[in-house]
Amino acid sequence: MDVDSPSHPALAVQSVYTDNDHHQMDDAVPQLLAQFNLSWHPSPSVLELTFVLLAVVHGDKRLDKKYRNVLTSLDLLNKDPSLQPIVANAWQTGSYRDIRTLAVLQAPMPEPAGGLSELLLDALRKGLSAIYRGPAVDAFSEYLGQNHQAFCKGGNEYYGKFYSIIQSSGTGKTRLMLELGTKDICVLYMNIRSPNDKQGYPYHDDIPANILTGCNTESEYLIQCYAFFASIFKVLRIFLEEEKKFNDWCKDMCKIGSRARALFFAAVGKEYENVKEEIHASSTGEVVMFRYYQQMAYSRSLPSGNKNAPGLGNTTGSGNPCGYDTRTCVGMVSSARVPVDGHLFFPPFTQLGWDQNTPILEKVQADEVGKAEHILRYGRPLYVLIGFAPLCPLLMLARDKLCGKPVFNPNDAHQAFAVLAQRFGFDFAFGPPKIESGATPLTLPSPFYHTSSRPEEMVSGGAVDIGQIGELVSRLLWLLAKDFFVRTKLDAPAHMSGGFEEVLQDCQLVPVVEFLTFVFGPKIWEVAPGAQTEFQNAYINFSHWVSMDFNVRQDKEVEQLPIETWTCCHWARTSAVQCCPNQPLIDKVIPMYFKPQKDGDRAGMSQILISDTARIGTRQSALFDIRRDHWSIAPDYRGLPYIAIVADLGVEESAFDVAVDSSKDMCLRVYASGLDATSYPFLDGYTKVTHILKDLYKRRFPPSGGDLQDLEDQVQFGRSSEPRHMNMKKRSTT
Structure with missing residues (x-):
């Protein structure tokens, strides 16, 4: 066994201990090993290494307790032989730091039971009132205008005039919606996140959330939607009677936590029950909703053609519903299932920028670009607003936003791709059935498809575009070389306890x-x-x-x-x-x-x-x-x-x-x-x-031939100028 093999950097996490902490825990390991009558020798067995691993895990309360079991630790070392030289090298040198930082040994973090910390909550609130940076709101306003024109010209081509914003958490979706109010667009913002989501902000709006998420049957849900929007139109008519009052109301509705929002939704909730009874009595939900809409839209005191009227919930301008989500799932709605004319959907808006806080290039110090304060300016706007010191809470928040969970699981394909995709320039391939079958699990949630527990199978299965001449292979090679060098040749920064001046x-x-x-x-x-x-x-x-x-x-x-x-x-x-x-x-x-x-x-x-x-x-x-x-x-x-x-x-x-x-x-x-x-x-x-x-890279080489390959090449006509892609194939002799 080669005890000089380097620690496997791909399995390492950042240590939360100081050097002194490590020394104290290292000193305790030999005492535990002495109980097993073990001492170092050049050719340790897997069982001996198992006891070394047990001793290290017993001395570190942060590590997963399940590895205090002999059989569990033995099974781990047998299933992943690359861990054996790490344990052996630590035993030989007497320094067990590399074992403590193995990702596989880290104890899973429990789901957070409490709400947001005061520091984070304060930062999120500031994010909704700080100076707005970047042109995203102008671009979104333009997006709405273009889609409105396309809808008006498209006849029955489109399924409906509603839009979506799909981008990850912390990129400014809520602020974008609220900022539309500065463009003379009426915005009725409604948050219908789960009431159990204690880590999200803004908090959910009770009345809209309870109405829109609290039904078990399709028929009853349809009635609830009719009643809900009819009650909005009915209450909104009050504010349309006077333009100044309406404009003030629009601004107040874009202030999270304002009294105006609370009063409006309380009024909607009260009217909702009345309208719902009216619909049940008449069995004409659509007619009832449309009547209240007409009464609102043609309120006699509102000047004709006012571009503010009317606006809908989580909505923007002229009755254009707009919802947003952070999930990476793609809606797969077959046009055959749509019971009305039209089957096209407007593409989602995905242009929220990441560079609102980017420093001017001339002011960038070339030898300081690795500092957290600099790097974070190129990320989600949320990170710059927080300004945590020490940096550890912010790094944990970044992990949560990226992975969607409070602990990173390298065997979860979704989390692995979230971490690796941008670093290594992954291109997700869609098109040929072979490729779509590999990529589908990334775009559809369970239980529709089962996702492989091994991320490398997702790459080999075709979800990731390898490139025509091995581009992905070389990207992996050079960046892994740099990552391996950093982890084996450079001292790790103490950024878990440091501040924004620390180098990542x-x-x-x-x-x-x-x-x-x-x-x-x-x-x-x-x-x-x-x-x-x-x-x-x-x-x-x-x-x-x-x-x-x-x-x-x-x-x-x-x-x-x-x-x-x-x-x-x-x-x-x-x-x-x-x-x-x-x-x-x-x-x-x-x-x-x-x-x-x-x-x-x-x-x-x-x-x-x-x-x-x-x-x-x-x-x-x-x-x-x-x-x-x-x-x-x-x-x-x-x-x-x-x-x-x-x-x-x-x-x-x-x-x-x-x-x-x-x-x-x-x-x-x-x-x-x-x-x-x-x-x-x-x-x-x-x-x-x-x-x-x-x-x-071997996948990029020309195929070896065979009838099966011949048939596959025929259906890929024109892919290249080679005879195999130009239908110049041998004919069957049978």
């Missing part, structure tokens, strides 16, 4: 020289020793991928940022670039920052240019083809040294070469073929990771 773990500056040594091994500098000096003060810092639809440099007629400014924008967001499929020469760009170390050092941005598609044939001759001054990258730029990498991930044989090119800007050129620990030493000890990566 995955946003730390990574020295380029050390990173390339970690990825390729010391051999990279043995071939080109002088190049190491050139990049001594160079750093990378990318936490996720951003995909492009166009070349880095387009036609001159299109306004574009200079390459250095473009690189700075990505550096500020800690993003790396997945180039578009048509980009010549390269597939990826990783921003690189040269940090001044002494007087005279030049500061600025440069790039690592990578061509790393998973092709079968070697492209070593293409190593010198990559040029930063190519017309599609930066034809007019001369500046700091850069790095060009050609990685043939699809080639079975491992090969490596390094060259230094000083013809223009100094360039370190690296060639590597294969996808194993020989080409990439950082993969040593991660056999499962290597196997998954290889399995993914």
